[in-house]
Amino acid sequence: GAVVSQHPSRVICKSGTSVKIECRSLDFQATTMFWYRQFPKQSLMLMATSNEGSKATYEQGVEKDKFLINHASLTLSTLTVTSAHPEDSSFYICSARGLAARQETQYFGPGTRLLVL
Amino acid sequence: RKEVEQDPGPFNVPEGATVAFNCTYSNSASQSFFWYRQDCRKEPKLLMSVYSSGNEDGRFTAQLNRASQYISLLIRDSKLSDSATYLCVVKETSYDKVIFGPGTSLSVIP
Numbered sequence: 001g002a003v004v005s006q007h008p009s010r011v012i013c014k015s016g017t018s019v020k021i022e023c024r025s026l027d028f029q030a031t032t033m034f035w036y037r038q039f040p041k042q043s044l045m046l047m048a049t050s051n052e053g054s055k056a057t058y059e060q061g062v063e064k065d066k067f068l069i070n071h072a073s074l075t076l077s078t079l080t081v082t083s084a085h086p087e088d089s090s091f092y093i094c095s096a097r098g099l100a101a102r103q104e105t106q107y108f109g110p111g112t113r114l115l116v117l
Numbered sequence: 118r119k120e121v122e123q124d125p126g127p128f129n130v131p132e133g134a135t136v137a138f139n140c141t142y143s144n145s146a147s148q149s150f151f152w153y154r155q156d157c158r159k160e161p162k163l164l165m166s167v168y169s170s171g172n173e174d175g176r177f178t179a180q181l182n183r184a185s186q187y188i189s190l191l192i193r194d195s196k197l198s199d200s201a202t203y204l205c206v207v208k209e210t211s212y213d214k215v216i217f218g219p220g221t222s223l224s225v226i227p
Contacts, residue, residue, distance in 0.1 A: 034215070043204065046215065046216075046217075091158075106215060108160040108161055108162070110159070110160050111160045
């Protein structure tokens with residue numbers, strides 16, 4: 001089946017630094033990628049949807065200047081958490097839908113656990 | 118009202134038990150429905166899609182009632198490996214909008 005990878009899997013950083021998370025589709029071309037955030041004991045919350053080559057669409061309440069999303073190619077999307085603060089500590093998960101994947105299914109990456117000290 | 122709501126849980130059941138999860142959604146125009154499972158500290162994985170006529174996959178049976186905007190998942194003969202959080206997922210009419218329910222935690226006890 002389709003595989004989506006994320007890097008890094010875990011990151012610890014100081015408050016005020018920026019963190020970049022990569023999401024790659026390994027065996028298919030992802031025209032659309034989604035970024036989710038999950039706080040402990042809560043469900044996944046969609047942050048933004050990005051289509052290759054165009055600007056991401058952010059969900060209400062998600063700051064686009066804080067969470068920079070780039071989807072420059074059909075296999076790579078990045079999420080940059082700028083000037084991270086402790087409240088940004090969360091589990092960030094990307095998912096991808098693409099040309100070779102069943103349209104009704106989203107393939108998830110393994111997630112990136114961010115801890116901001 | 119939340120877009121997708123689920124039983125609060127947690128459900129603690131003995132091995133071999135039958136357990137049912139319920140889910141309701143608020144947007145009557147929603148198009149597609151799924152159940153995902155999420156193991157602790159892992160990403161969600163698709164368990165099964167939910168079709169209007171109901172569908173079964175081994176020990177798992179999913180039902181959809183569009184009139185009541187209600188989805189269910191039945192697990193028969195539960196195994197220890199079924200312990201996870203089960204997420205009800207609804208796809209909105211807009212092609213890219215997927216809404217996750219808060220999840221219901223299941224613990225199968227020996």
